[in-house]
Amino acid sequence: MERFLNDIVDTWKNVICIGSGNEGTIAGHTAERVSDEEEAVQEREPALNIQIWKSYVDEMNISISSPSGERVGPLREILGPQRFVLGDTELLVYYGEPKPYSVRQEIYISFIPRQSMKGAK
Secondary structure (H helix, E strand, O other), X not given: OHHHHHHHOOOOXXXXXXXXXXXHHHOOOOOOOOOHHHOOOOOOOOOEEEEEEEEOOOOOOOOEEOOOOOEEOOOOOOXXXXXXXXXXXXXXXXXXXXXXXXXXXXXXXXXXXXXXXXXXX
C-alpha cells in the first residue's frame, strides 16, 4: 500500500483522499483493532510507525492495548517524547504543535521491538 501511494502521488492531477474526522453529534466515532490473523505487520519488520493528523483544536483520546491485555492510555498530550513499554515492545509517542501555516497536529507513535534494542547494544 505504501509503495502504491508513493507511486501514485507522482501522477499529475491526482488527489488522494482518506475519510476521517469528527462527525459531530451523530456518534459515529470509531476504534480499530489489529489482530494476529490480519498480519498487519510483517514478521521481519524492524518497527512500526503511525502518524495521526488532526485539527489542533479537536480533542482525541488514544489508548494502546497489547495482545496480552496490557494497556497504555489515554495518552497525555505533552511536549517532548513519551516512552512506554508493552510486553516486548517499546512505544515512543510525540505530540506535535501547529505551525504558522498549518493548524494540523501530528501525533507520532513508534512501536519498537525490545529484542532488537537488546541485540544492538
